[in-house]
Amino acid sequence: MWNVAAFAVVTVSLxxxxxxxxxxxxxxxxxFPVLAHVAAARHNRVDVQVVLSSTPETRHSPGGDTLRFRGRVTGLRLAGGASSDASSGAGSSGDGSSGDAGDAGALSMPVLVMVPSPPETPRGLAIGATVRMVGTLTATAPGDSTAALLFGRDPPVVTAAPPAWLSWASPVRDRFAAAAAGLPGDGAALLPGLAIGDTSAVGDDLDVAMKQSSLxxxxxxxxxxxxxxxxxxxLGAALLRLARGARIALALLVLGAFVVLVTPDPSVxxxxxxxxxxxxxxxxxxxxxxxxxxxxxxxALLVVDPWLSRNYGFALSVLATAGLLVLAAPLARSLARWMPRWLATVIAIPAAAQLACQPVLVLLTPALxxxxxxxxxxxxPAAPVATVLGLIACLLLPLLPGVAAGILHLAWLPSAFIAAVATTCAGLPGSQLPWPEGILxxxxxxxxxxxxxxxxxxxxAAGNRRWVTLAAVLLLGFAGSYAGSLLGSGWARARGFPNDWQIAACDIxxxxxxxxxxxxxHALVDVGPDPALLTTCLATLGITHIDLLVLTHYDLDHVGGVEAVIGKVGLVLVGPPENAQDERLHTRLAAAGATVREAGAGDSGTLGGLRWRVLWPRRDAVPVITGNPASVTVTFEGRGIRSIFLGDLGxxxxxxxxAAASPSPxxxxxxxxxGSADQSAALYRRLQATVGLISVGVDNGYGHPTRSLLGMLRASGTRALRTDQCGMILVAPGGEGGALRVWSERAPPALTTSGTSVQPG
Structure with a gap:
C-alpha cells in the first residue's frame, strides 16, 4: 500500500x-527578450510600456524617497533613436531608428520599477493601469520573480486607466486607509493590513515588532x-433559500471581488x-x-507562473497551510494528553504553522x-474580529460613512490589542534567538x-519508540550545544541589552x-578588518540590511570587512578615493545595488527619525586631501542622543x-x-561627550588607546568605553534628564559614571 502511494506521489511530482x-x-x-538583454548590458535607455501588477508604494531611505511598483512590460524600444549598432541583432530596424522588442501582445516582461518619488502620485497610477516611461534596465538573478529592475528618472505617465473590473477597488482601498489613519496609535496603522492586507501605514518599529513576535x-x-x-x-445565500448552484456562483463572484480588493498577492x-x-x-x-x-x-499556480516557486510569500503561505492540514490535528491529540483538549487545539494551530514555516523563515531572518x-x-481571538469588522467598514464607507465610522472604531479595539501584543513580546528579553545563516x-x-x-x-504511537528516542536524544544534545554556544558567544548578555538601543560598537x-x-x-560607520567578525556582530543584533553605510576612509581596518555587507546596502557615503583600488570598491558596491556617493561637508539626510549630517571633508579643499585627514566625519541626532564619528582624523x-564645522556638544x-596620541584636546573639550567609544583590539601592538588620549577624555568629563575590555557596547537613550543607558558584553573596570548608567550584559 505504501509503495503504491509513494509511486503515485513521485509520478505526480515528476x-x-x-x-x-x-x-x-x-x-x-x-x-527577457534579446533587446532587453542588449539594453541592460550596454546601459541604454529604453522607452517602455508597463502594465501595473502591484499597488505603488513609497519607500523612504537616506538617499531619497523612491516610488516602487511591479508590472509587466508589454512594449519596449530603445529610447532616443538608438543607432543600428546599439541594437544590432536585437530587433533593430537597421535604419538607425530605435529597436522594438516585438509584438506588444507577445512581450510580457516582469519588472520592478523604481523612480524618484514625486510630490504627488500620478493620478490613475493603480493596478491594471498602463504607463509609459523612459529608464534603464538591470537584469536580475536567474530565477528571480522579476526579469529586470527598471530605473526611471521621471515619474511614469499614465496612458490607459485600469479596466472597470479593477478600477473600482483602488478608491475603496484609499478611502478605507484614510479613514483608519484618523484613529490613534498603532491600532490605526495595523487595521488596514488586518482587513484588506494594506500594510503601507505600518511604521518601521511596528513592522519589526510584528515580525519578531511572528504576527x-x-x-x-x-x-x-x-x-x-x-x-x-x-450563509446569506442559504437564508435566502438559493439553490446550491446559485450559492456557489455568488460565492465565486464575491470571492473574485475580494481578491481584486485586497490585490492578488501570492498568498491571496x-x-x-x-x-x-x-x-x-x-x-x-x-x-x-x-x-x-x-x-x-x-x-496550477506554478504552471501559470513558475517563478512563484522562488517567492518567499508563496512558499510560506503553502507551508503554513500544509502545517495546519497535516500537523495541527495530530499535534493537538498529543498535547491533549497533558491538558484539556480545547487548550491543546488552541496551542496546536499556531504551533503547527510555526513548525512548518520556521526552516524557511530562518533564510529571511537568521533568528528564532x-x-x-x-x-x-x-x-x-482578536484577529478575525478586526478582519471582519474592518472589511465591513471598508465596504460601507462609500454607502453609509457614519455607520462605517462606528464599525471602524470597534475594529480598532482588537487591532490595537494585536499591536500591543506584538510590541510587548518583541520587547521582552530574548525575543529573537540567533541562528546560523544560509543553507546551514x-x-x-x-x-x-x-x-x-x-x-x-x-x-x-506503537512501533515508533526507537525513532522517538533517537529524536529526543538529538534534541537534548542540540539544546545543550545551543545553550553553550549562546553563553560562550556572549549572546545571553546581549539579550539583556535595551530593545531601544541606538548605537552599537561591534567587537571586531x-x-x-x-x-x-x-x-x-540601520546605518553602519566602517566595516572593520574582517567580514567574519562583522557578520557575527550583525547576526547577534539581528540586522540583515544596512540603509546607510559610511566608509570614512580606505585603511584595511575600516574597509576590510566589506564582503559582509555587499548586496545588503542602500546608500554608501565614501571619502575621496586615493587610487584605482578604492574606485573598484565603489564599483563593486554599486554593482550589488548600492547607491555610492562621495561625501562632503553639508551632506545630510534621515535615518528613520534620526538626522545625519556630514561635517568633513570639505569639497573645496585645496589641495585635495585623502587618507586619515579626509576621514568622513558624520553626526547623528534624534531620539534623545546626539553622536559624532571621527574616523581616523589626526x-x-x-x-x-x-574650525570649519563648529561641531556642537x-x-x-x-x-x-x-585612541591614538594624535588627538586635539580642544575638540574633546568642545564636544563634552558623556561617553567616548573606542573601537580597539586586545594587545594591538600600537599602544591604543594611549594614556594621553584617556587623559583628554577624563579632562573633558567623557567616560571611555573600550571594545577590548567591554566587548560589544550598546548605547540607548535614558529618558528624562538626558542620561544614557550603556550595556556591555563584558563588565568594564568601573560600572558607573556621572550621567550614565553602565551595566554589563
Whole structure:
C-alpha cells in the first residue's frame, strides 16, 4: 500500500515538474527578450510600456524617497533613436531608428520599477493601469520573480486607466486607509493590513515588532480571510433559500471581488484558488480534502507562473497551510494528553504553522522567535474580529460613512490589542534567538523541526519508540550545544541589552564598525578588518540590511570587512578615493545595488527619525586631501542622543574640522583613530561627550588607546568605553534628564559614571 502511494506521489511530482519546466522554456523568450538583454548590458535607455501588477508604494531611505511598483512590460524600444549598432541583432530596424522588442501582445516582461518619488502620485497610477516611461534596465538573478529592475528618472505617465473590473477597488482601498489613519496609535496603522492586507501605514518599529513576535502573517490575506468571506456569502445565500448552484456562483463572484480588493498577492492567489477548488468539488457533490486541494492549487499556480516557486510569500503561505492540514490535528491529540483538549487545539494551530514555516523563515531572518506561539495565542481571538469588522467598514464607507465610522472604531479595539501584543513580546528579553545563516541554518532548523515533530506527534504511537528516542536524544544534545554556544558567544548578555538601543560598537578587533539604529533603519560607520567578525556582530543584533553605510576612509581596518555587507546596502557615503583600488570598491558596491556617493561637508539626510549630517571633508579643499585627514566625519541626532564619528582624523585634521564645522556638544563620540596620541584636546573639550567609544583590539601592538588620549577624555568629563575590555557596547537613550543607558558584553573596570548608567550584559 505504501509503495503504491509513494509511486503515485513521485509520478505526480515528476509530471508536475516536467509541466512547469515546459512552461518556463516557452515563457523565457517573452520574459527577457534579446533587446532587453542588449539594453541592460550596454546601459541604454529604453522607452517602455508597463502594465501595473502591484499597488505603488513609497519607500523612504537616506538617499531619497523612491516610488516602487511591479508590472509587466508589454512594449519596449530603445529610447532616443538608438543607432543600428546599439541594437544590432536585437530587433533593430537597421535604419538607425530605435529597436522594438516585438509584438506588444507577445512581450510580457516582469519588472520592478523604481523612480524618484514625486510630490504627488500620478493620478490613475493603480493596478491594471498602463504607463509609459523612459529608464534603464538591470537584469536580475536567474530565477528571480522579476526579469529586470527598471530605473526611471521621471515619474511614469499614465496612458490607459485600469479596466472597470479593477478600477473600482483602488478608491475603496484609499478611502478605507484614510479613514483608519484618523484613529490613534498603532491600532490605526495595523487595521488596514488586518482587513484588506494594506500594510503601507505600518511604521518601521511596528513592522519589526510584528515580525519578531511572528504576527506579521496576520496582515497577509490568506485562507482564513477567504473562508470568512465565503462562509458569510454561503450563509446569506442559504437564508435566502438559493439553490446550491446559485450559492456557489455568488460565492465565486464575491470571492473574485475580494481578491481584486485586497490585490492578488501570492498568498491571496493560493488561498483563493484553493477556495475555488473546494467550491467546485462541493458543487459536484464530492467534497475535496484539504491536502489534495492545496496540491492542485500549487500545481496550477506554478504552471501559470513558475517563478512563484522562488517567492518567499508563496512558499510560506503553502507551508503554513500544509502545517495546519497535516500537523495541527495530530499535534493537538498529543498535547491533549497533558491538558484539556480545547487548550491543546488552541496551542496546536499556531504551533503547527510555526513548525512548518520556521526552516524557511530562518533564510529571511537568521533568528528564532522565542515568543511566537504565545503571541499568536493571544492575538488569534482578536484577529478575525478586526478582519471582519474592518472589511465591513471598508465596504460601507462609500454607502453609509457614519455607520462605517462606528464599525471602524470597534475594529480598532482588537487591532490595537494585536499591536500591543506584538510590541510587548518583541520587547521582552530574548525575543529573537540567533541562528546560523544560509543553507546551514536552513538544514539545521529543518533537522530540529523534524525531530521535534517526531517527539510531539509520534511519541505515543506503537512501533515508533526507537525513532522517538533517537529524536529526543538529538534534541537534548542540540539544546545543550545551543545553550553553550549562546553563553560562550556572549549572546545571553546581549539579550539583556535595551530593545531601544541606538548605537552599537561591534567587537571586531583593531578596527571600526559602529552601528546606528532607529527602528528598522540601520546605518553602519566602517566595516572593520574582517567580514567574519562583522557578520557575527550583525547576526547577534539581528540586522540583515544596512540603509546607510559610511566608509570614512580606505585603511584595511575600516574597509576590510566589506564582503559582509555587499548586496545588503542602500546608500554608501565614501571619502575621496586615493587610487584605482578604492574606485573598484565603489564599483563593486554599486554593482550589488548600492547607491555610492562621495561625501562632503553639508551632506545630510534621515535615518528613520534620526538626522545625519556630514561635517568633513570639505569639497573645496585645496589641495585635495585623502587618507586619515579626509576621514568622513558624520553626526547623528534624534531620539534623545546626539553622536559624532571621527574616523581616523589626526590632531591637525580635527582642528581644521572644528574650525570649519563648529561641531556642537554631543552625548556620544566615536573616538578618532582607536585612541591614538594624535588627538586635539580642544575638540574633546568642545564636544563634552558623556561617553567616548573606542573601537580597539586586545594587545594591538600600537599602544591604543594611549594614556594621553584617556587623559583628554577624563579632562573633558567623557567616560571611555573600550571594545577590548567591554566587548560589544550598546548605547540607548535614558529618558528624562538626558542620561544614557550603556550595556556591555563584558563588565568594564568601573560600572558607573556621572550621567550614565553602565551595566554589563
Amino acid at each position: 509530471a508536475g515538474g516536467a509541466l512547469v519546466a515546459s512552461v518556463v522554456a516557452v515563457d523565457e523568450p517573452h520574459r 506579521s502573517h496576520l496582515t497577509a490575506v490568506s485562507g482564513a480571510n477567504c473562508a470568512v468571506v465565503i462562509a458569510a456569502v454561503m 492567489l493560493r488561498a483563493s484558488l484553493m477556495a475555488v477548488i473546494v467550491l467546485a468539488s462541493y458543487g459536484l457533490g464530492r467534497p475535496a480534502g484539504g491536502v489534495p486541494a492545496l496540491a492542485l492549487a500549487i500545481i 522567535p522565542l515568543y511566537g506561539v504565545p503571541a499568536n495565542l493571544l492575538a488569534a 541554518g536552513f538544514v539545521a532548523c529543518l533537522a530540529v523541526t523534524v525531530a521535534l515533530i517526531i517527539v510531539l506527534v509520534r511519541g505515543n 578587533g583593531q578596527g571600526d564598525a559602529v552601528l546606528v539604529r532607529d527602528g528598522d533603519a 590632531e591637525d585634521a580635527q582642528q581644521a574640522m572644528m 554631543v552625548d556620544v563620540v566615536k573616538v578618532a583613530h582607536h
